[in-house]
Amino acid sequence: MRWHQTQLRLKPRSRGFHLVTQEIVSALPELGSFKIGMAHLFIQHTSASLAINENADPDVRGDMERWFNHAVPENARYFEHTTEGPDDMPAHIKALLAGTAVTIPIRGGRLALGTWQGIYLGEHRDQGGARTVVATLVGE
């Protein structure tokens, strides 16, 4: 039984959903030494998210962003938390809906993702900057 925990810094991205599988896997060479286990990725922010979705067609990420913008509009008349800009409160709601963390099984030294699965960073602010992720690997 072994643990590995580290803090990753994802490079800044524009508002929208982004595929970050390779950036995360590259930062975790220790993955290769686990035969079986779990990888827990936790984003330490409340206006950005981590989730699993389709890894192939960039249109999926675009449509995901368009749906979220439609479902969680800026300037809703009932928003009171408006001092940090019109993108701020929607970003908190989107982050809660999409999720703060993902847990992925490890098998044979690799993330056991399905063929079409990738890790999404949901950047929900207009200017989110670099985002910090705590990665915890446990297994044997």
Next chain:
Amino acid sequence: MRWHQTQLRLKPRSRGFHLVTQEIVSALPELGSFKIGMAHLFIQHTSASLAINENADPDVRGDMERWFNHAVPENARYFEHTTEGPDDMPAHIKALLAGTAVTIPIRGGRLALGTWQGIYLGEHRDQGGARTVVATLVGE
């Protein structure tokens, strides 16, 4: 400290939310040997989901599906990812909202679910087919 990891194949189901607690528990007899631990269930698809919700009244699953169909409509004018059919892009969004994985505590050889809780498969495609779940048990 022990690990058990296996791949389950859920039988095909129609579009909608389905209670799969018994199908999953039956496929994991190893659960009985863990006094304390966690069960992680991860669906290897991007148009189906796993979640926890009410296990008693089938109307809840029906209303859940109706709400999702209302909130994530097919043929939204802003969708660009349309080549795989009108149910495809909504299925990706629904899967992201409902979630790709659930982690459930294990206590005394059983899943420590609340009285009214069950495991839902969200089948978000019209013809999703059999779905693969990676189950990882860890504990002692």
Next chain:
Amino acid sequence: MRWHQTQLRLKPRSRGFHLVTQEIVSALPELGSFKIGMAHLFIQHTSASLAINENADPDVRGDMERWFNHAVPENARYFEHTTEGPDDMPAHIKALLAGTAVTIPIRGGRLALGTWQGIYLGEHRDQGGARTVVATLVGE
């Protein structure tokens, strides 16, 4: 490698999102003895949720509740599960969207939350009463 598992009883709260970080941390003094690990918090209900979001401005929790009430309205014409009151079926949907569990990394005897992150209880019923959470700590 050590496990600690316990059942917490959160005090009853009114409908809405509530910051419960301190109530949960206070009930888990064992956290201090883990150098590295994970804390898994699982709510044993289907009409209340656990999530991570902004810990500072109460307006964020208010806007979160207002958005959820707008997105998941009571008395939608297509709801069939109505015998337990107009707040019941929306509560199931909100619980599924916000999530049943959170997993948080442990580092140096503390939850490795970001500066602005806290644990939210989403109480989605008008009269939800006390809510039960199974807390599982694992690490070394």
